[in-house]
Amino acid sequence: MEALFALLIGLLVAAGVFLLLSRKIVRVVLGLTFIGYAGNLAILTVAGLRELAPPLLTVPGPYMDPLPQALILTAIVIGFATTALLLTVALRAYQVSGHDNVAAFGDSLARDPYAGEGRSADPEHQGPDLPDLIHSDPEEPGPDHPETEDLSPSDRTAGAGGQP
């Protein structure tokens, strides 16, 4: 029984890691859930697998320690919540960037420090840091620095700077 569970856990983790390494966002999310389930099964296995032993004190006969099952329940609830959140982020990323592919997000460190704000050093990864104004909601300002747009030339002081 334990050997079977160990094999199953290994299989789930292997599948999870394989999916985690892929480029599609949805597959990454699925990979994480696989790893989470492997973890839950591991707790169940470590706590001892016995047949005909429900975690109930009120029925006659042998019983199991109920605590690992409480741990698993908590882990499932938390995993459910985080998976939902991750899928929401994935959906938003798809809406904003128009790709469901992690690689299409680009690499932020490939930016030329002297090329100015937002222009990338690497033509392979064009402009990943420019917010995509086409996809964004009309009520949301896209840029990272909305405050700099609001400043009129009168705010640009030459002598006093920002010093109070």
Place this chain on the structure above:
Amino acid sequence: MSGLSWLPLAPFVTSLGFGLLLLWPARREVRVALSLVGTLATLAFAVGLLLATADGTVLVSALGGWRAPFGIVLTADRLAAWMSLLAAVSALLTVWQAAADPDPVREKYHLFALLQFLFAGVQLSFLTGDLFNLFVAFEVMLVASYALTVLGSTREQLREGFRYIVMNLAASSLLVVACGLAYGVLGTLNFAHLAQRAAELGPNATVTSVGVLLLIVFAAKGALFPLGFWLPGTYPALPPAVGTFFAAVLTKVGVYALLRVFTTVFTQEPGVTNTLLLGLGSVTMLYGAFGMASQREWRRILSFTVVSSVGYLAFGLGIGTPEAVRASVAYLAVSVLVTTALFAIATVAERATGTRLVRARGMLEFLPLLAACFLLCALTVAGLPPSGGFVAKYALVRAGLSQGSPLALLAVGSALLSSLITLYAMLNVWRGFFWGKHPTWLPVYRVPRPLHAAAYTASALVAGLTLFAGPIFAQADATAAELSTPQRYIRGVLGDEPVVIPPAPGGQPEAHP
């Protein structure tokens, strides 16, 4: 002692309660006021914890009245109270910055409430006395941090946030597995009871491997070298105020967990984990230092200082002697406060020039006081004499030298080298941003006064590290003494009598009608 048993619960409940209250739609002024009041109350409770634990008491609140090994307990000893206080101070400066910097879109989607939930998770992580509850606290903290990371949905935030979330979820799964294995081997999850049973079992390969698994998890949360690749990209993508708290405290939660687990709980075979921590720590500080020297943007450079500081802390933990633990506890205070101050300064600097790059030149003319603050913080990060950073780093290096193993000496060399590179990187920022002549075609924007004030206050706290190095080191001394005798913690949580597990009623249903 029983009169104060509610106190470990107070910082967590206060933050959570104010977070829930902030979900109520209200005007901005009301939300700001509520956030500030909530954070101040948390800070007050943290100070109360520090005072209550100053004489070595271990405060315990048993949730639901279930005593220690059977129910979940929140505990506060000197270390937990110290971390709670540092987190609360950083939280107050963060809320201050968020209040001073109106951001209508993010505030509409509950920026302030999420910040309070984040503080609640952090406080719970510091004050919990249960391994599985630590996982729950991490999740409370991380879910709030995931939401804050992607709040605003710029493309950069989504990309970096996705990386951050996936990394942390993978680490969390590993933490669940480690909790399950610890329960399977030792039959308990309470820190004190785990420590007691691990001591009864003696050196044991299974327990050590659970410890190594926990080390990997906390290394991922605390951004130690191979697992910290997400950090330097994620933190600069965040809005400034949020980034301040993330940088100052979130990695320290991982360091705190390492300190707690390897000084209190799994102390039987320290050689394996200490060697790992020393090795990882010395690589992490060099990685952070070289990263700093390679970047040209304010908050990217500062993110690498965070990586580097985690490296120093891991180095201190890896040496493992009480002096090293003392130096690490003091360095924790230095690192939290100086990171808060540097990110607050970076916020003002970025706003004043309208760009994230440091190449503005000649800003000394416009922001003289900010320049002074930056110089102080830079010296603190690099660890040069007139600063609190020097005192803490000196103590770390001395502890490494007195331990004297080849790996420790190598790590000391790495610490000194990376301090030198840090100094070079910080002077590069100084040269690029403050020094020289300001190009007349580059505009200088006005920055709201409260943002300036936040940066100055944080820098004043950094200066306070030097002035009050004595009391800080006294506290660190006491903490190290407490951590080197885990029996006191165990007795404080479990009581003086040995834990008696009630006999199993299996097969006799009449015993439990």
